[in-house]
Amino acid sequence: MAFIALGINHKTASVDVRERVAFSPDQLVAALQQLCSEVGSREAAILSTCNRSELYLEMEKLQPQEVLAWLANYHSVSLEDLQACYYSHENADAVKHMMRVACGLDSLVLGEPQILGQMKSSYAVAREAGTLGPLLGRLFQATFSTAKTVRTDTAIGENPVSVAFAAVSLAKQIFSNLGKSQALLIGAGETITLVAKHLHEQGVEKIVVANRTLERAANVAQEFAGQAVLLADIPDILPHSDIVISSTASQLPILGKGAVERALKLRRHKPIFMVDIAVPRDIEAEVGELDDVYLYTVDDLHEVVAENLKSRQAAANAAESLVQQGTQDFMQRLRELDAVDVLRAYRQQAEVLRDDELQKALRSLGNGVAAEDVLAQLARGLTNKLLHAPSVQLKRLSADGRYADLMVAQEVLGLNVSETH
Structure with a gap:
């Protein structure tokens, strides 16, 4: 038995190459079956995300170049292009790689949790395709167990390391129950979309997205059952907004001190949490002087992210140790499996000898032989038969001078005798 983990990721390949080698969900089942058929793999799974495409295989004989050639051929990509950016890990290194991936230690964002769910999907699809056997199945289960231990025993996923998530985390510190808050998001780019996602996951149901074009605002808002408005509508929305997060490409401020003061009066000075992620700023700096406003800039968030990255890195060191232990434990269990067939055959042989001697003993009892004599003969006969094959082999080892064997x-027989030659 041999494992291989082969693929490309954000560290080794450009976005262009990653896009060309990605597997769509509706391709995976057929691709797995074709992979096993064409490279002679007994078991296989595929993990495909925006940052990586990886093949996990259990093979009788490791043939990474054949696997790479299949990957290139399947996606009609030049083999030379893939050879310049692929990696391949074998056996214990493959096990360790899978565990590191599942724990977020190999991710673009250190410790990000989404990858574990993607690995579980990979496992489920392989089961559906019929390409997940007992060995790769055990490896996935060991991987999930190690990832769970890392999440439980380290703080690798506790601190936000994206500006969007840091903004939402700060909001949680201001409001005890985000679910009762209304959020006004200004802009409709990638950062605001990510902020909306995090707010929605934290239970914020009232999300308003303001943008120069209503269509772009609607594209973001509808995904989270929110409301889309134009920038001109902000003065009407602001008095009802507890959270304001802005990220536009505007060269001039969108929110001034006067507009916020008017909103605060209508709110009867109920606090507003504001985060200005834009550069140049969307919110005038003077807004931060108001008593009932908590205003954070992108620099404030970067300080939070930097500090949290340090925390995650310390946790990552502990996670690496857990992954190493998980790898060693799995490889030990795997080696123990190698003895299962031998043990099964040895037990079956012993049971045949036992049954044979038992039948002889029963016949002797039936013929009137004393029970004591029958038991003595049963013990002698069973002992002689169990020792016969090992005795012959031990003598042969000695005759051949195979003292190490x-x-x-x-050791196998559990003996404690002096070494004699």
Whole structure:
């Protein structure tokens, strides 16, 4: 049995290459079945995300170049292009790589949790395709167990390391129950979309997206059951907004001190939490002077992110140790599996000898032989038959001068005798 983990990721390949090698969800089942058929793999799974495409295989004989050639051929990509950016890990290194990926240690954002769910989807699809056997199945389960331990025993996923998530985390510190808050998001780009996602996940149901064009605002808002408005509508929305997060490309401020003061009067000075992620700023700096406003800039968030990255890195060091232990434990269990067939055959042989001697003993009892004599003969006969094959092999090892093998046999038999040649 041999494992291989082969693929490309954000560290080794450009976005262009990653896009060309990505598997769509509706391709995966057929791709897995074709992969096993064409490279002679007994078991296989595929993990495909925006940052990586990886093949996990259990093969009788490791053939990474054949696997890479299949990947290139399947996506009609030049083999030379893939050879310049692929990586391949084998056996214990493959096990360790899978565990590091599942724990977020190999992610673009250190410790990000989404990858574990994507690995679980990979496992489920392989089961559906019929390409997940007992060995790769055990590896996935060991991987999930190690990832769970890392999440439980370290703080690797506790501190936000994106500006968007840091903004939402600060909002949680201001408001005890975000679910009762209304959020006004100004802009409709990637950062605001991510902020909306995090707010929605934290239970914020009232999300208003303001933008220069209503269509772009609607594209973001509808995904989170929110409301889309134009920038001109902000004065009407602001008095009802507890959270304001802005990220536009405007060269001039969108929110001034006067507009916020008017909103605060209508709110009867109920506090507003504001985050200005834009550069140049969307919110005038003077707004931060108002008593009932908590205003944070992108620099404030970067300080939070930098500090949290340090915290995650410390947790990552502890996670690496857990991954190493998980790898060692799995490889040990795997080696123990190698003995299962031998043990099964040895037990079956012993049971045949036992049954044979038992039948002889029962016949002797039926013929009137004393029970004591029958038991003595049963013990002698069973002992002689159980020792016969090992005795023959031990003598042969000695005759051939295979003293190292004799020492192993002594250990296997649990003997404690002086070494004699």
